Amino acid sequence: NAGVTQTPKFQVLKTGQSMTLQCAQDMNHEYMSWYRQDPGMGLRLIHYSVGAGITDQGEVPNGYNVSRSTTEDFPLRLLSAAPSQTSVYFCASSYSYSRGSYTEAFFGQGTRLTVV
Amino acid sequence: RKEVEQDPGPFNVPEGATVAFNCTYSNSASQSFFWYRQDCRKEPKLLMSVYSSGNEDGRFTAQLNRASQYISLLIRDSKLSDSATYLCVVKSPWAGGYNKLIFGAGTRLAVHP
Numbered sequence: 001n002a003g004v005t006q007t008p009k010f011q012v013l014k015t016g017q018s019m020t021l022q023c024a025q026d027m028n029h030e031y032m033s034w035y036r037q038d039p040g041m042g043l044r045l046i047h048y049s050v051g052a053g054i055t056d057q058g059e060v061p062n063g064y065n066v067s068r069s070t071t072e073d074f075p076l077r078l079l080s081a082a083p084s085q086t087s088v089y090f091c092a093s094s095y096s097y098s099r100g101s102y103t104e105a106f107f108g109q110g111t112r113l114t115v116v
Numbered sequence: 117r118k119e120v121e122q123d124p125g126p127f128n129v130p131e132g133a134t135v136a137f138n139c140t141y142s143n144s145a146s147q148s149f150f151w152y153r154q155d156c157r158k159e160p161k162l163l164m165s166v167y168s169s170g171n172e173d174g175r176f177t178a179q180l181n182r183a184s185q186y187i188s189l190l191i192r193d194s195k196l197s198d199s200a201t202y203l204c205v206v207k208s209p210w211a212g213g214y215n216k217l218i219f220g221a222g223t224r225l226a227v228h229p
């Protein structure tokens with residue numbers, strides 16, 4: 001079972017370069033999100049999407065763009081990489097996050113990004 | 117102040133020990149509560165939900181105190197395989213009628229022989 005697939009697993013970028021982190025899920029989940037995890041900080045929400053064509057900002061959106069053209073895919077774009085974006089990035093999906101409902105969040109394996 | 121706070125640990129315990137982790141959250145409108153487990157260099161995975169009346173799953177017991185905004189996880193008879201970081205997670209209202217998951221920074225557990 002594929003679940004949530006993230007690519008690449010590792011990436012080194014130079015300051016100012018751009019790149020796209022890919023995320024795909026095969027569970028027909030409505031809700032997808034991107035987090036970054038830094039030591040001592042916990043996972044912080046970057047952007048999220050509640051369905052195809054609908055995205056919104058999370059807690060730390062600056063420097064990142066997202067789009068959701070299909071239910072399955074939710075790529076994260078780094079526009080101009082900075083050393084402060086060195087982190088581990090996780091994509092997650094769940095069936096729904098509307099109020100009153102709960103479903104488990106499934107995570108991809110993560111992307112370890114270093115910006116030099 | 118962080119929305120979800122946990123003691124980072126590490127908690128170093130021998131096999132067979134009982135260990136408890138605590139977590140506090142700041143948003144009284146939070147609706148649901150969870151413990152996730154994260155192994156070293158891996159993704160988080162759901163360990164268990166936390167219900168108001170308290171709940172058990174094998175060796176794991178979770179408790180919620182809404183009045184004190186406090187969540188706990190108790191692990192009995194610790195195994196080497198329990199070594200991991202335990203993330204306290206709270207679902208809170210967000211914009212547009214949706215919710216967000218807020219993650220604590222995690223508590224690291226190391227179980228030794």
